[in-house]
Amino acid sequence: MDRFLSNTVSRIDAKGRVSVPAHFRAVVQKRGYSELYALRCLDLPAMDVGGLDLLDRYEQRIALEDPFLQTADDMSFFCHGDGTFLKLDQDGRITMSDFIREHTGISAEVAFVGRGNFFQIWEPGRLAAYGAQARARLLQLRQGTKPGERPE
Amino acid sequence: MDRFLSNTVSRIDAKGRVSVPAHFRAVVQKRGYSELYALRCLDLPAMDVGGLDLLDRYEQRIALEDPFLQTADDMSFFCHGDGTFLKLDQDGRITMSDFIREHTGISAEVAFVGRGNFFQIWEPGRLAAYGAQARARLLQLRQGTKPGERPE
DNA sequence: TGGGACACTATGGGCGTCAACGGGAATAGG
DNA sequence: CCTATTCCCGTTGACGCCCATAGTGTCCCA
Numbered sequence: 386m387d388r389f390l391s392n393t394v395s396r397i398d399a400k401g402r403v404s405v406p407a408h409f410r411a412v413v414q415k416r417g418y419s420e421l422y423a424l425r426c427l428d429l430p431a432m433d434v435g436g437l438d439l440l441d442r443y444e445q446r447i448a449l450e451d452p453f454l455q456t457a458d459d460m461s462f463f464c465h466g467d468g469t470f471l472k473l474d475q476d477g478r479i480t481m482s483d484f485i486r487e488h489t490g491i492s493a494e495v496a497f498v499g500r501g502n503f504f505q506i507w508e509p510g511r512l513a514a515y516g517a518q519a520r521a522r523l524l525q526l527r528q529g530t531k532p533g534e535r536p537e
Numbered sequence: 538m539d540r541f542l543s544n545t546v547s548r549i550d551a552k553g554r555v556s557v558p559a560h561f562r563a564v565v566q567k568r569g570y571s572e573l574y575a576l577r578c579l580d581l582p583a584m585d586v587g588g589l590d591l592l593d594r595y596e597q598r599i600a601l602e603d604p605f606l607q608t609a610d611d612m613s614f615f616c617h618g619d620g621t622f623l624k625l626d627q628d629g630r631i632t633m634s635d636f637i638r639e640h641t642g643i644s645a646e647v648a649f650v651g652r653g654n655f656f657q658i659w660e661p662g663r664l665a666a667y668g669a670q671a672r673a674r675l676l677q678l679r680q681g682t683k684p685g686e687r688p689e
Numbered sequence: 690t691g692g693g694a695c696a697c698t699a700t701g702g703g704c705g706t707c708a709a710c711g712g713g714a715a716t717a718g719g
Numbered sequence: 720c721c722t723a724t725t726c727c728c729g730t731t732g733a734c735g736c737c738c739a740t741a742g743t744g745t746c747c748c749a
Contacts, residue, residue, distance in 0.1 A: 386573075386589075389617065390617055390620060390622070391618075391620055391621045391622055392618055392619070392621070392636070395710090396709085397708095397712075398709095398710060398712090399711075399712080400711090400723095400724085402710090402711095404708075404709050404710070406709095407707095407708060407709090408622075420656070433695085436618055438691060442604070446605060448545055453695090465717085467703075472725095473723095474724090474725065474726080475725085475726070475727085476708095476710090476726090476727090477709090478709090480724080486676040497695085498614070498617075498618040499617050499618055500613055500614070500617045500618060501596075501613060503618045505618070514557070515614075516614070516618075516619065519610075519614050519615065520579060520615065520619075522607070522608070522611050523579055523611050523612065524579055526608070527579070527580070530717085544697075547699075547700090548699085550700060550701060550702090551701075551702085552701090552702085552734085554700090554701095555700095556698075556699050556700070557696060557698090558698095558699095559697080584744080615735095623694095624734090624735080626734085626735060626736075627736065628699090628700090628736090628737090629698090630696095630699090630700090630737095633731095634736075641736080669692090
């Protein structure tokens with residue numbers, strides 16, 4: 386398995402450390418990530434975490450923008466400047482910095498959420514709220530389908 | 538037989554374990570699933586369970602979306618983040634985590650329902666209620682009345 | 690055709706292993 | 720010199736592995 390799947394909640398200890406789920410660590414190693422990079426999500430109180438290839442996705446997007454417009458500049462600032470490296474200690478833990486706490490609202494517990502090629506870090510309560518909203522939006526997509534059909 | 542068919546109810550033991558019906562286990566083995574993945578159903582208090590190929594359909598669908606729009610994010614969140622792995626122990630049992638219990642309402646017993654390429658996990662009472670509703674909807678279709686109307 | 694041995698499944702429980710977690714000591718950095 | 724980070728160790732609890740038992744259905748043979 387080489388994708389980040391499933392989700393887990395871990396406690397933060399007195400030193401601000403939190404264990405990355407063993408399953409995720411296995412994926413990190415399998416993908417050969419030497420270090421993790423965490424990016425503040427644009428519109429969510431969460432961090433996107435992955436290898437440096439996480440940036441490829443955004444850089445491709447930036448390349449589509451007109452370099453003379455502000456949008457490209459904003460995007461570059463966002464993905465190159467609004468992130469932080471996460472070092473795994475030898476027990477597989479990372480430290481929750483204020484930079485992360487401010488954006489996510491994380492205080493005592495951290496929810497790790499697989500997203501395929503990367504994973505996310507959430508404050509568990511906010512994650513639950515967002516999950517309910519996302520679920521409701523997807524259900525609306527289904528409105529147009531016929532009775533008895535199972536889309537997706 | 539390589540499809541998941543029929544249904545069974547099993548008891549959960551003191552450790553939270555429950556036996557997957559032998560017939561389903563045989564299908565799992567025949568299909569070569571090394572591990573099971575369980576996904577929270579969008580609109581039902583049930584889990585869809587199958588191999589990782591369960592995700593293929595969703596991922597193909599996601600690939601059609603603009604990856605920077607919310608819809609793609611919602612879909613990825615649903616299929617990558619709102620699932621969990623189910624490990625079969627060597628006696629063919631799986632463990633009912635809180636993640637599953639919260640969504641399904643499962644507490645003491647589990648209903649396994651074959652769905653062809655995958656199967657579902659239900660709280661038996663809710664399954665019965667849902668089955669009655671589905672049956673009623675089909676009857677209405679047959680009698681030509683519109684959903685919401687009372688037949689007869 | 691009835692009885693019984695056998696096979697298999699579901700279920701319960703003991704136990705070892707490992708991940709998560711807490712905390713002290715060493716180290717680096719300011 | 721003080722603080723923050725890193726390393727390392729011990730503890731604990733969850734989970735996987737293993738064995739035992741009971742209930743049930745099957746098959747064979749008398």
